[in-house]
Amino acid sequence: MAKVLVLDDVIDAGVLIKRILERKGHQVTVFSKEEEALAFAAENPVDLAILDIKLKKMTGVEVLDELKKSTPGIRAIMLTGYPTLETARESLRLGASEYCVKPIDKDELEAKVEEVLGP
Amino acid sequence: MPIKELFKHWTYSVFAPGTLFSLKYRAFKELLRYDSACLDLIADIEEIYYGGDQADWARMAWICNRLRTLVARLVEHLLVLSPSRHMDLPEYLKKIDFYIQMGLDTPDADPSPPYTLGLDRAADLPALTGGKAANLALAAAETNVPVPPGFVITANAFNYILETNFLRPDLDKILRRVSLSAPGQLPGLCAKMQQMVMSADIPEVIVSEIQKALDALPWKGALALRSSAVSEDGDISFAGQYKTCLDVEPKDLIRAYKQVLAAKYGQEAVSYRVLNGLADQETPMAVLVMPSIAAAASGVIYTRDEDRSQCLSGLLALYAVPGQGSALVEGRARPDIYCFSRDPVPEQVQCPEAPRSSLDPDTAKRLASFALELEELFSGPQDVEWLLDTRGRPYIVQSRPLQADRPSDERPPPRNDKAEVLIWGATRAAAGIDSGPVFQLRDEEHLESVPKGCVLVVENLSPCLSAAAGRIKAVVSVTGSRASHFASVAREMGLPVLVGAQNAFEVLRQGLVVTVDANRKTVLAGRAPALGSARAARQASNPALDRLGRIMGRVAQLSLTDPAAEDFSPQGCRSLHDVVRYVHENAVLEMFSLVGRSGRGMGRAKRLKSGLPIVIYILDIDQGLFEAAAKKAVVSADDIKSAPMWALWAGLNSKDNEWPKDLLHVDWQEFDKISAGLFKFDSRLLASYAVLAKDYMHLMVRFGYHLSVVDSLCGQNAQNNYVKFRFKGGGGGLDQRLLRLRFIQGVLETRGFRVLTKGDMLDALLSRTEANTILKALTFLGRVLAKTRLMDLGLGSEAEVEELVSRFLRQCEEAEAEPPET
Incomplete structure (x- = not known):
């Protein structure tokens, strides 16, 4: 079972993801502030980060960049309600596995997470 | 927009229901127009994806973008x-x-410098220098093979030229019209694109960089310019598709450069690129500039030639002609052939009896060992172009992976001992077996007249033939050799080619159906059995189709099929097709509920009662029903005033349709209970809807899971009249559905409908004709609809369909001859 970090500026959105993924047996920690998420990832092992793009201070893409620097093996799914080609290209270039657009339903989220975590 | 619309909606529904209705009716009509256009685009993209049409990536992207809008x-x-x-x-x-x-x-596309690169710096930069130059640069750097000096005008220079001349959007506009199934258009489109490139300005910075590179070249004579497009000479060879300019005076360099660039948009090059699924942007053109060396002899070497007819299979073969090699690679000359062992020091094992070229045995041997060195460098058999200058010095001017015959073609050919052998003992230029009617092409100018699926008979293997390669079954040529560009292209595609068939034009008469068995070097009369899908797997990789494949699920795949299902919702929409489906269903429903709920405006939706196992709700927008029906919730056919609806109903309900008993179990009482005069969500799977006016009908008729839409205007003005019929989906496998479409197409075409099928969708149109003809056509269509519903799902073959078509037409004629019932 994977250790998953969820970062979304709307805490409820993060909690929803947590609920879905915990039912699949994953260990999920939710953050709404980017610095707390980064500090957590620096101290604890994380397999997968699910990142919103519109955050409070940084963008999700910048957070991805930081995470990849400190934990190169970390996998990431970007999840945004405001998709742009620029952030999509940049995220994939920085090593995000998926770029997903909200609204995302339970089945789609589960499928993407399975896919990204791999066999 | 929603807020504004909401406000309008409430204002109108409270104060002016009539106004609201007409506003909605207009929106509904517009919506139907968009619905139809969207379905057309979906069908177009399916047609491309499922192999019915071979189109440029520019077209795929354009269709998807247009559909999005x-x-x-x-x-x-x-x-x-x-x-x-x-x-x-x-x-x-x-x-x-x-x-x-x-x-x-x-x-x-990257338009940034460098715009030129010396050949000594061009190894390992294929994205900048193209495949041909990168290979040659690597050969010069890593081996002792003699390569002439030179420089490359980079792919980025090409990108920059397109950008400064604003050519990309205009090129795409033309490329999106390129379809290999409409080859007649190709010459015009290509000429236009070539013209655009020829009249482009070359930016000053590129011109001066070229001049600098030229000054640095240790050669002051005439120049040779060779295409070196990105992706050329890799897995996909582009052999002979692009242009080489020899004997170019340095002062004419820029003009020759443009010619090589423009040749990217030649017919053959474009067809070949489209066939291999590469986008125009993925193959920017770099150009290799070298001394133009006067050749005493030249030719090609296949480091491992599998041919048995002229060489010793599995050995190295060297093909030589006197002078420049163009006659050889263009398939016009018969070369001298030498064979060598593949040992570190190659031994000559075969030589021509009366050599025509001035190649001496020692030089031939040196060339052979150069070629083997290249094979080792590039880790695989090579197709090497060489030449000897007038002082007898050898040069290698090109090396690319050898296109071997596809292994799948080596399977034993189907035996048909009874078939008459028309040609034997020809030379195999590309392996394979296929059959079709003969088409003799004497003048390659008429290439676009080559019909699909033919066996092409030609004088020689001109590289132009690759423009037709996608639509022909096999080629038989009087002259030419394995060592020609077209043979290379044919091997890559698995297209059988025989050369050296001296009597081809006499024996293979126009239209005669023959089988070309290139593996056995024979041509047989008739069609070989069980060729079936031998060539289906030909195009193993096609990047454009792969790219399209990754989004087809979001574009065209339909998952919302059951309107009664819970996921028939915005959330359930996975693709644009789902959205189109969702919108159409809900728009029709909305038109009904609009009047049904309030009872204002034009009156409520009514159910049409009939003996058929379908439930039709009618929305009368303008005299679609007689006045007597105004107060009824359930109407009968007698209440229909709408002329087109009446005509269609007459056909649907005609007595020679025997509706099966087990389908006649619709429980009308139960149905009334749930619907209470108005349908509910859960009855939608059964229900069909008709929007009627005196001279108009829009009918969405549903039999189980397949959906037909009939839209017709039938009034006094013949110019405006039409019947549109669209049929999609249904039960059964794809084959079944296609056979059913074949039936519908077959019968409708006899009544003047113009019918198009794409994928499993059928569109029929009859228009601009007087009311009487339209009404007759609608009655006929009604019969077809009924018949299609009843048609046994077990349609087995085309022959069965043909039989069914003629039986059906006979029945209709008999029925139409009877006086109408009163």
């Missing part, structure tokens, strides 16, 4: 119709739309 408009119109429902649809559409946008996103 139209679906957005479609959704806007649904929101005009019903602003408060479907509010989350735009959000789900935005999501689907973005995934498609992401899938269409290809890397931008």
Whole structure:
């Protein structure tokens, strides 16, 4: 079972993801502030980060960049309600596995997470 | 927009129901127009994806983008119709739309310097110098093979020229019209693109860089310019598709450069690129500039030639002609052939009896060992072009992976001992077996007249033939050799080619059906059995189709089939096709509920009672029903005033349709209970809807899972009249569905309908004709609809369909001859 970090500026959105993924047996920690998420990832092992793009201070893409620097093996799914080609290209270039657009339903989220975590 | 629309909606529904209705009716009509356009585009893209049409990537991208725009408009119109429902649809559409946008996103062409590169610096930079120059640079750097000096005008220079001349959008506009199934258009389109490139300005910075590179070249004579496009000479050879300019005076360099660039848009090059699924942007043109060396002899070497007819299979073969090699690679000359062992020091094991070229045995041996060195460098058999200058010095001017015959073609050919052998003992230029009617092409100018599926008979193997390679079954040529560009292309594609068939034009008469068995070097009369899908797997990789494949699920795949299902919702929409389906269903429904609920305006929706196992709700918008029906909730056929509906109903209900008993179990009472005069969500799977006016009908008729739409205007003005019929889906496997379409097409065409089928969708149109003809056609269509519903799902073969068509037509004629019932 994977250790998953969820970062979304709307805490409820993060909690929803947590609920879905915990039912699949994953260990999920939710953050709404980017610095707390980064500090957590620096101290604890994380397999997968699910990142919103519109955050409070940084963008999700910048957070991805930081995470990849400190934990190169970390996998990431970007999840945004405001998709742009620029952030999509940049995220994939920085090593995000998926770029997903909200609204995302339970089945789609589960499928993407399975896919990204791999066999 | 939703807020504004909501406000309008409430204002109108409270104060002016009539106004609201006409506003909605207009939106509904617009919506139907968009619906139809969207379905056309979906069919177009399916046609390309499932192999019915071979189109350029520019076309695929354009169709997807156009569809994105139209679906957005479609959704806007649904929101005009019903602003408060479907509010989350735009959000789900935005999501689907973005995934498609992401899938269409290809890397931008790089227009940044360097614009030239010396050959000594060009190894390992294929994205900048193209495959041919990169290979040659590597050979010069890593081996002792003699390569002439030179420089490359880079692919980025080409990108920069397109950018400064604003050519990309204009090229794409033309490329999106390129379809290999409409070859007649190709010459015109290509000429236009070539013209655009020839009249482009070459930016000063590129001109001066070229001049600098020229000054640095240790050669002051005439120049040779060779194409070196990105992706050329890799897995896909582009052999002979592009241009080589020899004997170019340095002062004419820029003009020759443009000619090589423009040749990227030649007919053969474009067809070949499209066939291999590469986008125009993925193959920018770099150009290799070298001394133009006067050749005493030249030719090609295949380091491992599998041919048995002229060489010793598995050994190295060297093909030589006197002078320049163009006659050889263009398939016009018969070369001298030498064979060598593949040992570190190659031994000559075969030589021509009366050599025509001035190649001496020692030089031949040196060339052979150079070629083997290249094979080792590039880790695989090579196709090497060489030449000897007038002082007898050898040069290697090109090396690319050898296109071997595909292994699948080596399987034993189907035996047909009875078939008459028409040609034997010809030379195999590309292996394979296929059959078709003969088409003799004497003048390659008429290449676009070559019909699909023919066996082409030609004088020689001109590289131009590759423009037709996608639509022919085999080639038989009087002259030419394995060592020609076209033979290389044919091997790559698995297209059987025989050369040296001296009597081909006499024996292979126009239209005669023959089988070309290139493996056995024979041509047989008739069609060989069980060739079936031998060539289906030909195009193993096609990047454009792969890219399209990754978004097809978001574009065309339909998962919302059951309107009664829980996921028939915005959230359930996975593709643009789902959105189109969702909108159409809900728009029609909205038109009904609009009048049904309030009872204002034109009156409520009514159910049509009949003996058929279908439930039709009628919305009368303008004298579609007689006045007597005004107060009824359930009407009968006698109440129909709408001329087109009446005509269609007469056909649907005609007595020679025997509706099976087990289908006649619709429980009308139960149905009335649930619907209470108005249908409910759970009855939708059964229900069909008709919007009627005196001279108009829009009928969405549903039999189980397949959906037909009949839209017809039938009034006094013949110019405006039409019947549109669209049929899609249904039960059964794809084969079954296609056979059913074949039936519908077969019968409708006899009555003047113009019928198009794409994938499993059929569109029929009859238009601009007087009312009487339209009405007759509608009655006929009614019979067809009924018949199609009843048609046994076990349609087995085309022959069965033909039989069914003629039986059906006979029945109709008999029925039409009887006096109408009163």
